[in-house]
Amino acid sequence: MNDKKRAIKISPIRKGTVIDHIRCGQSLKVLKILGLTDVEIRDVVSIAMNVESSSGKKDIVKVENKEISSEELDKISLISPETTINIIRDYEVIKKQRVNLPKRVSGIVRCRNRNCITNQREPVDPEFKVISSEPVNIKCIYCEREMKEEEISENLL
Amino acid sequence: MKLKGEFNKDHVVSIRDFSIEEIEYVLDKAELMEPIAQGHETTDILKGKILANLFFEPSTRTMLSFEAAMKRLGGNTIGFANPDVSSSKKGETLADTITVASSYADIVVLRHPQEGAARLASKFSSKPVLNAGDGAGQHPTQTLLDLYTIRKERKEISGNKIGIAGDLKYGRTVHSLTHALSMYDTELTFIAPPPLQMPKEILRRLSEGGIGYEQHENIDEAVEDLDVLYVTRIQRERFPNEEEYLKIADSYNVNLETIEKAKKDMVIMHPLPRVDEISPEVDKTPFARYFEQAANGIPVRMALLSLLMGVEL
Numbered sequence: 001m002n003d004k005k006r007a008i009k010i011s012p013i014r015k016g017t018v019i020d021h022i023r024c025g026q027s028l029k030v031l032k033i034l035g036l037t038d039v040e041i042r043d044v045v046s047i048a049m050n051v052e053s054s055s056g057k058k059d060i061v062k063v064e065n066k067e068i069s070s071e072e073l074d075k076i077s078l079i080s081p082e083t084t085i086n087i088i089r090d091y092e093v094i095k096k097q098r099v100n101l102p103k104r105v106s107g108i109v110r111c112r113n114r115n116c117i118t119n120q121r122e123p124v125d126p127e128f129k130v131i132s133s134e135p136v137n138i139k140c141i142y143c144e145r146e147m148k149e150e151e152i153s154e155n156l157l
Numbered sequence: 158m159k160l161k162g163e164f165n166k167d168h169v170v171s172i173r174d175f176s177i178e179e180i181e182y183v184l185d186k187a188e189l190m191e192p193i194a195q196g197h198e199t200t201d202i203l204k205g206k207i208l209a210n211l212f213f214e215p216s217t218r219t220m221l222s223f224e225a226a227m228k229r230l231g232g233n234t235i236g237f238a239n240p241d242v243s244s245s246k247k248g249e250t251l252a253d254t255i256t257v258a259s260s261y262a263d264i265v266v267l268r269h270p271q272e273g274a275a276r277l278a279s280k281f282s283s284k285p286v287l288n289a290g291d292g293a294g295q296h297p298t299q300t301l302l303d304l305y306t307i308r309k310e311r312k313e314i315s316g317n318k319i320g321i322a323g324d325l326k327y328g329r330t331v332h333s334l335t336h337a338l339s340m341y342d343t344e345l346t347f348i349a350p351p352p353l354q355m356p357k358e359i360l361r362r363l364s365e366g367g368i369g370y371e372q373h374e375n376i377d378e379a380v381e382d383l384d385v386l387y388v389t390r391i392q393r394e395r396f397p398n399e400e401e402y403l404k405i406a407d408s409y410n411v412n413l414e415t416i417e418k419a420k421k422d423m424v425i426m427h428p429l430p431r432v433d434e435i436s437p438e439v440d441k442t443p444f445a446r447y448f449e450q451a452a453n454g455i456p457v458r459m460a461l462l463s464l465l466m467g468v469e470l
């Protein structure tokens with residue numbers, strides 16, 4: 001609780017989204033998942049890596065002006081399930097929640113199975129059924145191969 | 158007559174889509190098909206219907222058995238067994254091939270070298286899709302005919318101690334069979350050299366589901382209390398050299414000496430083709446059921462075709 005206040009205090013934002021408790025080293029992948037690496041993005045995005053906190057080191061991402069939808073943010077849970085989200089208006093946290101793993105995931109990660117039909121030139125997005133959230137385990141609905149957290153993070157689209 | 162309730166699948170893609178009730182329902186239907194499958198009776202319930210056999214990799218036996226099953230029901234077949242003649246060589250996607258083929262035929266049977274191909278096909282096909290094997294993935298008609306054989310030979314699937322021998326690590330047919338058997342009340346014995354044993358993940362799931370299992374390194378030490386011995390091939394490619402392979406292959410040979418230790422009514426099964434796992438001398442013994450098992454593919458596939466087409470005997 002305390003460290004959250006401190007983290008926001010480091011450089012408070014007036015309005016936007018603070019993505020906190022990102023697993024150490026995963027912040028760049030979080031940006032990628034949220035499409036924030038796109039050159040078109042105009043809002044200020046700041047990243048803090050290896051921030052000390054009561055529960056060890058973590059990464060933090062702040063996106064100014066943008067209130068990212070929880071549906072978008074839930075995708076982060078695939079690579080960093082402990083992440084929390086703070087929606088900020090007028091320097092105040094108006095909404096705070098943990099990311100939730102959706103039941104189905106598509107368009108974020110490719111199947112780790114090289115011989116999976118979704119890795120061929122076919123007109124479908126890879127799609128996965130979430131079979132467990134702690135630890136994260138998803139299953140390709142096509143080839144039925146399962147992927148754990150590390151494999152997911154290696155196969156982000 | 159359209160069937161309701163018991164079997165409301167549009168496609169048969171994976172055995173994991175089946176409940177135990179649905180499996181039993183298919184096996185009951187297969188039993189009814191027996192006299193027709195054996196040629197003692199005839200029917201034309203699928204008269205005028207066309208099955209498209211799309212075999213993107215060769216598997217003569219599977220293709221023939223679908224052809225026989227369709228023709229026993231009075232239907233016709235079209236198709237190809239050689240990927241060179243298919244348009245995929247010209248760069249067409251599977252999705253397009255399926256879209257077109259399903260407009261020519263009433264049911265599509267697909268064999269494909271890539272895993273997940275049948276699921277993809279089911280999304281693009283306007284007609285039922287039957288998976289006849291996708292890469293190292295699913296081959297549900299094989300699993301169903303294995304279950305049918307066990308039930309036919311042993312009266313029931315539950316209550317049996319079933320030994321599965323061979324390449325248990327990479328053999329996905331064996332994984333599907335294990336999954337299906339774990340829905341029944343069976344005891345399982347996995348027989349494989351340590352590097353080819355059942356993946357830990359699958360063993361963990363069996364334990365969680367309260368399914369008892371044993372593990373053995375060779376057939377001889379496991380055979381004596383088995384009701385069914387299911388033998389599969391150990392592939393040469395899995396071993397670093399010929400010497401290593403021969404050493405292992407030798408201890409995986411079922412011969413007259415092996416069956417001397419077995420229960421009198423034990424049943425030996427094999428998905429075929431076999432190489433050296435079962436000596437030909439075993440073929441003439443009452444233990445051998447692998448040729449009957451292959452023949453059982455016909456009534457099982459007939460049952461699936463009629464169910465998917467919504468036509469009852």
Ligand SMILES: [Zn+2]
Pocket residue numbers: 111112113116117118140141142143144145273
């Ligand atoms: Zn896949």
